[in-house]
Amino acid sequence: MLPTKPDVLNALPLLVCGKVWRRPMAVTSRLYAGEDDYARMRQLLAEIEALEGPLVYCHVGDLDWWRFTDEDTHALATRIRLWFDHQGALVGFTWPSEHQVDLLVHPAYRAIEPAMLDWVEHLSRLDVDDPKPHVSVWSYEHDAYRNNLLMQRGYVRTDHFLSLSTRDLHEHVPEPEAPAGYTIRHVQGEADVHARVEAHRDAFASSRMSVAKYRAAIHAPTYRPDLDLIAVADDGSVAAFCTLWFDSINRIGEIEPLGCRAAHRRHGLARALVLEGLRRLQGYDAHLATVFYGSEPEDQPARQFYASLGFIERGRMYAWKRG
Incomplete structure (x- = not known):
């Protein structure tokens, strides 16, 4: 059973990717509730990109593509969970699909990720069609905080990754x-x-x-x-x-x-x-163009193709699996 009361997190500093962020005092969470929430999610992604640069887990265009090409729009209200700070501002949300999930979090609120994983793992246990529930979570190679968190919870990094490449439009x-x-x-x-x-x-x-x-x-x-x-x-x-x-x-x-x-x-x-x-x-x-492509053998031509157009690989996002 997941907690229904707000999780209260301590206010000690948190070191993430070389930056010191202050932990949030308290957060609350609830399920996705409609278009107003979707607007908040898009705004949060833009804020994260403004702070972190292009090396993010999801661009605004990604979210639109995922959401509007998902046939099961009713399931949004049962799969997507949102976390809010004490002033009601959205600071993180999960986007699960099948057996994988994206965790989108404001860099000042990384301490909510254990609670986000609790929710994701809870969803995987509800899958009655899978006798051995498992879940795959994305984490960048350079994201020491998330990588350590996943290892502590029994996740193992797979060989599958997505590369993010960028092209300077100046x-x-x-x-x-x-x-x-x-x-x-x-x-x-x-x-x-x-x-x-x-x-x-x-x-x-x-x-x-x-x-x-x-x-x-x-x-x-x-x-x-x-x-x-x-x-x-x-x-x-x-x-x-x-x-x-x-x-x-x-x-x-x-x-x-x-x-x-x-x-x-x-x-x-x-x-x-x-x-x-x-x-x-x-x-x-x-000022910049970005593209993701995979790590499978059939993705190698894409890697060479984008490199020939001036795209430079900036980071690799690995799938971590548990179960």
């Missing part, structure tokens, strides 16, 4: 050249929805993208139609796509997702789309 971005037979443009509303979804499902074999999900995503707060790019073949089909999300507060753009249909690969479409996206971000006075 530097020159070459003008894209669309390959012969293709046109680069942005999505034009409902007229492109079905073709964009078909391309997504072709590019990612395991994708569960649907028209309903994509329609929801284009209504996300961070979504900008002119940053949702597609490469259109002469026959009118969508051959490749690249969606970018722009955090106007921190002036950071993120690529999520980038994909190309199998029949149209090796024509330079991905390169043309990303370069066009970076130039459009420059038009918004963005």
Whole structure:
């Protein structure tokens, strides 16, 4: 049984990533309760990025993509838990999905992470379909506080990680050249929805993208139609796509997702789309672009591709598993 009363934490200093933060005196927590909470969550992510820089666990665009492509919106009210300080300001929340979870915490309130893990582990035990509950938690290689906490609770770091790379947009971005037979443009509303979804499902074999999900995503707060790019073949089909999300507060753009249909690969479409996206971000006075990619063998071409466009790896976020 999880405690229902506010957890009172001591006021001793807390050393996190080389910085001394003061522990919060008291926090309260509750379940997600709707759109007002979602606005608070987005605001918290922007605040964390302003304090921590781009090396964060979740960008605002990530959250919009996760939330608006999640078919089970009702489950938000049972999976997402929020923590508030004594003045009612949001200082952290969990975002569980299947057997993994993201812990998003204001750097001054890292001491709430044990309580967050209590909640995550509680959820895993409720999974009646899994006879051996387990949970995977993300932690950056440099995040000594979270790494130590996970080790103390019996988690083991796996070999699976996500790399975060960044591209300085103050530097020159070459003008894209669309390959012969293709046109680069942005999505034009409902007229492109079905073709964009078909391309997504072709590019990612395991994708569960649907028209309903994509329609929801284009209504996300961070979504900008002119940053949702597609490469259109002469026959009118969508051959490749690249969606970018722009955090106007921190002036950071993120690529999520980038994909190309199998029949149209090796024509330079991905390169043309990303370069066009970076130039459009420059038009918004963005100073940085970011992208996450995985550690599996099939992700190695992505690593080389982004490096060729000037992206530099900044950190690796590992999956820690318990169970």
